[in-house]
Amino acid sequence: MxxxxxxxxxxxxxxxxxxxxxxxxxxxxxxxxxxxxxxxxxxxxxxxxxxxxxxxxxxxGLTSLGANTFQIQKLPATFFGGGHSRSLYANRKDISYKEGLMFRKLMESRTKTIGFMISSQAKQAKYANRFTNPDVILTGADDHFAIANGYGIRLGRNFNNSDIQYARNFALLGSEVSESLFPATENPLHKSIKINGEVFTVAGVFEKKGAAFGQSQDNLVLIPITRYLDHINEQSSLNITIEAISQKQYKETIDQSIGAMRIARGLTVKEPNDFEIRTNESLIDxxxxxxxxxxxxxxxxxxxxxxxxxxxxxxxxxxxxxxxxxxxxxxxxxxxxxxxxxxxxxxxxxxxxxxxxxxxxxxxxxxxxxxxxxxxxxxxxxxxxxxxxxxxxxxxxxxxxxxxxxxxxxxxxxxxxxxx
Incomplete structure (x- = not known):
């Protein structure tokens, strides 16, 4: 008391x-x-x-996607659902490189940029006696990837048309991979790295891009998409990034892209879309x-x-x-x-x-x-x-x-x- x-x-x-x-x-x-x-x-x-x-x-993530940019991909960016709906998405056929080329042919004159990419499961990159963690994303891409996805080149050069056409064994490194394999005083250009059992010559290094949706955008190794398709024995679906000519034409470009993708996929009038449009608005929704x-x-x-x-x-x-x-x-x-x-x-x-x-x-x-x-x-x-x-x-x-x-x-x- x-x-x-x-x-x-x-x-x-x-x-x-x-x-x-x-x-x-x-x-x-x-x-x-x-x-x-x-x-x-x-x-x-x-x-x-x-x-x-x-x-x-x-x-x-929306900033990295770009104001006038959207993507076409096999699966939704985010999906929460069960049973029937999940199997419906999983049973879709992959978007092939051939379909991507047909889509580009139909849309090239109506867009500013069309970029292709296709990614594998996590890999480990090696140089001499240095190793990255086994979580590097090996990505096959064309020469439009960097521009379409907002990647700047810090060192070296981007892929060119010849690299894609002849499936050359060049690689572009994300800043995180470059820092793991090469000290700040060592120039990574023209060095040979090994990933997935293949040897690639470093042609360039990307500027640091940061994380989006909780995943690093700098932990990747980019190789020509044609070489990826020839040498990486993994089933994957093509991801297409499209940049509209202007904000005014953005929605019209999306509508035109849906039509062009339906043609490329060989869909009939009665068949629903078997691909997803990933836009800033759809992501935020x-x-x-x-x-x-x-x-x-x-x-x-x-x-x-x-x-x-x-x-x-x-x-x-x-x-x-x-x-x-x-x-x-x-x-x-x-x-x-x-x-x-x-x-x-x-x-x-x-x-x-x-x-x-x-x-x-x-x-x-x-x-x-x-x-x-x-x-x-x-x-x-x-x-x-x-x-x-x-x-x-x-x-x-x-x-x-x-x-x-x-x-x-x-x-x-x-x-x-x-x-x-």
Whole structure:
């Protein structure tokens, strides 16, 4: 029991000190109560931290795709679904290089650039006694790839038409691969590297491009697409990047490309498209759908956890009032007003709730950023959601602490001091 003799003149600081003393006196009970709030806050903060980090990556990904650029590919960029729909996509035939060439012939005069690429599973690149991690993406591409996909050449040259026509064994290195195989003082040009059992001469090195959608865009080795098709024995589908002549013609170019791709694929009027158009808008729409679904789930979990923790706070505070009946009676007999008792018990409830909120915020931000860093995304500190979480915790403390606080304030001092 901890009493202050001059109850009528208690300041907020005194009330706070007294509230903390009472909570510390019951450490285990206070800790268990705060954990309920922490779980609710953790779930929403962790999810929103991770989603904000992913959102930044989506924005950078859209920037890398280009304002007037879109892609044609076999599968959707993002896909969440089950059974029948998934098998429908998986059973589509690959987009072949021959179909790509026919598409280019039909669309070349209507576009600014058309680039081809086809990628393999992760590989390991070697030079002398140096190795990369076995996660390098070996990509076959044409001489339009770099321009269409926004890659700048830092050293050396791009592929030319002869490299593609004669399937020469030249390679362009992403900046990450170049840094792994060649120290800053060593010029990688004209050096021979080995990847997938094949030897390639380094013709150029790309400028650093960064990550998009959680994946590095610099961890690649580019070889002529014709050599890729001749020497890499892996089933893959062609990806076509198209840059419209202008923003004004962007939508018209997409419509024309769909028609040209249907012709190249030999589809009849009644057959649906068996390819996907990947645009800035489709990517952001897909992300927003996923974001809404995840956020809704996190809100439901958080609401249930916070509701149950609020009830827990109320029950704990009611028990506390019962246990401290004598203390309340003594304080009232010494002149403590009802308002002072009410404020102290409300303050205890708020402290429990806010403490749980702080634990949830710290662990939630940490967990969300661990997820972000795992996918090569920048760390995020979601200030808005932290402010919302603290406000909600304060409201929970006041709402669920009001009944116990009111019960304590209305206790009759004579009854409270009467021996049971």
């Amino acid at each position: 901890h009493c202050v003799m001059n109850e009528k003149g208690m300041s907020l600081r005194d009330l706070l000190s007294q509230a903390i003393y009472s909570l510390v006196a019951n450490k285990l009970r206070s800790l268990l109560t705060t954990m309920g709030v922490a779980v609710g806050v953790f779930s929403i903060i962790a999810v929103m931290t991770a989603l904000q980090a992913i959102e930044q990556s989506v924005e950078s 897909s992300f927003r759908d996923i974001q809404r679904a995840i956020t809704t789930g996190a809100f439901i979990i958080s609401f249930m956890a916070l509701l149950s923790s609020g009830v827990g706070i109320m029950n704990i505070m009611l028990v506390s009032v019962t246990e401290r009946t004598k203390e309340i009676g003594i304080r009232k007999s010494l002149g403590a007003p009802q308002q002072s008792i009410l404020r102290q018990f409300l303050l205890e409830a708020v402290i429990l709730s806010v403490a749980g909120g702080l634990i949830g915020i710290i662990t939630g931000v940490s967990a969300g950023n661990i997820v972000a860093l795992k996918f090569n995304l920048n760390a995020i500190f979601p200030w808005l959601w932290i402010f919302i979480a603290m406000a909600v915790c304060s409201i929970i403390g006041v709402t669920f602490g009001l009944l116990p606080a009111w019960k304590a304030a209305m206790l009759d001092p004579v009854e409270a001091l009467h021996p049971k």
